[in-house]
Amino acid sequence: MAQISNHLVIMAGGVGSRFWPMSTSERPKQFIDVLGVGRSLLQLTFDRFKGIVPPQNVWVVTNQKYADIVKEQLPEMPEKQILCEPCRRNTAPCICYVSWRIKAQTPHANIVVTPSDHIVADTMEFRRVVKQCMVFTSETDAIVTLGMKPTRPETGYGYIQADLSMNSSRNKEIYRVDRFREKPDLATAQTYIRDKSFFWNAGIFIWSVSTIVNAFRVYQPAMSNIFEKMLPIYGTEREQEEINRRFPECESISVDYAIMEKAEEIFICPADFGWSDLGTWGSLLAQTKHDLYGNSVIGQDISLFDTHNCIVHALGEKKVVVQGLDGYIVAEQDGKLLICRLEEEQRIKQFSGEG
Numbered sequence: 001m002a003q004i005s006n007h008l009v010i011m012a013g014g015v016g017s018r019f020w021p022m023s024t025s026e027r028p029k030q031f032i033d034v035l036g037v038g039r040s041l042l043q044l045t046f047d048r049f050k051g052i053v054p055p056q057n058v059w060v061v062t063n064q065k066y067a068d069i070v071k072e073q074l075p076e077m078p079e080k081q082i083l084c085e086p087c088r089r090n091t092a093p094c095i096c097y098v099s100w101r102i103k104a105q106t107p108h109a110n111i112v113v114t115p116s117d118h119i120v121a122d123t124m125e126f127r128r129v130v131k132q133c134m135v136f137t138s139e140t141d142a143i144v145t146l147g148m149k150p151t152r153p154e155t156g157y158g159y160i161q162a163d164l165s166m167n168s169s170r171n172k173e174i175y176r177v178d179r180f181r182e183k184p185d186l187a188t189a190q191t192y193i194r195d196k197s198f199f200w201n202a203g204i205f206i207w208s209v210s211t212i213v214n215a216f217r218v219y220q221p222a223m224s225n226i227f228e229k230m231l232p233i234y235g236t237e238r239e240q241e242e243i244n245r246r247f248p249e250c251e252s253i254s255v256d257y258a259i260m261e262k263a264e265e266i267f268i269c270p271a272d273f274g275w276s277d278l279g280t281w282g283s284l285l286a287q288t289k290h291d292l293y294g295n296s297v298i299g300q301d302i303s304l305f306d307t308h309n310c311i312v313h314a315l316g317e318k319k320v321v322v323q324g325l326d327g328y329i330v331a332e333q334d335g336k337l338l339i340c341r342l343e344e345e346q347r348i349k350q351f352s353g354e355g
Contacts, residue, residue, distance in 0.1 A: 009059045011114070064085070100224075107210070129173075145267075308325075
């Protein structure tokens with residue numbers, strides 16, 4: 001597998017502001033330093049693929065109003081490979097567009113598609129898994145998705161059931177997908193945990209460009225036709241104008257519904273590299289280091305007293321003292337302060353006015 005033919009697609013069009021006051025609709029969570037490590041979630045995503053995909057083969061699909069932030073945060077990648085959606089249409093149109101765009105430039109490309117707002121604890125294991133899956137898709141017509149080994153009965157993730165009765169002859173760690181499952185209720189999630197064939201759906205996909213465009217031709221012909229007709233203008237000044245005109249015509253549908261649940265050659269690679277979809281303050285608390293009282297602090301000068309099960313995020317050069325809280329979020333950014341019970345964080349948009 002030649003690295004030169006590997007391409008990375010980062011989907012970074014989300015407008016989520018659940019990490020307010022750090023994230024807002026003008027600067028969503030993928031562009032902020034959630035972990036306090038000096039790199040945004042987008043930059044950490046880019047970093048994870050070093051040694052797998054060269055910077056010149058990185059593509060970012062985002063909303064037009066975030067293009068300048070992407071340029072600022074990822075100066076290593078070609079500016080022309082920041083693709084701008086004029087409106088939100090879920091993941092299928094996003095992936096269809098970038099797949100045809102890559103095919104126009106590199107007809108034999110091998111592609112990995114990833115969200116921009118996840119975290120991975122074991123980067124070495126992540127790279128090992130992705131590399132072997134890219135070898136698999138470069139040699140077959142398979143579509144591969146990564147399945148995360150569940151650690152709890154999570155109701156916020158979709159699940160994938162694998163057929164573990166037989167692995168692939170080409171790769172002993174890869175199995176056929178039996179079926180995809182929607183986000184379950186707690187009782188159903190508990191049954192999934194007991195059944196070792198269920199895995200969290202991480203939304204990370206690997207395929208060759210020919211495989212995915214052919215899948216769109218078969219299962220989403222109207223959508224595929226829109227982007228296939230643009231082949232002569234990709235890379236020209238007319239591209240954005242045509243995308244602005246035609247992209248809104250696409251059905252708003254996820255790639256899971258559009259392709260994954262319909263195609264036949266769908267495989268899963270179960271993996272365990274400390275993955276999390278950082279969708280909430282609670283998930284950030286679960287994924288970061290705790291003190292003896294279950295607290296997580298992100299910042300330089302934070303002191304806690306008689307405080308339990310809280311997450312405190314304050315990267316500014318301020319002294320922060322918290323006393324007597326249990327199960328709270330405390331977050332500060334640019335003069336905005338949030339103090340909210342973790343169990344009420346779904347109301348943050350309402351509290352902040354971002355919703």
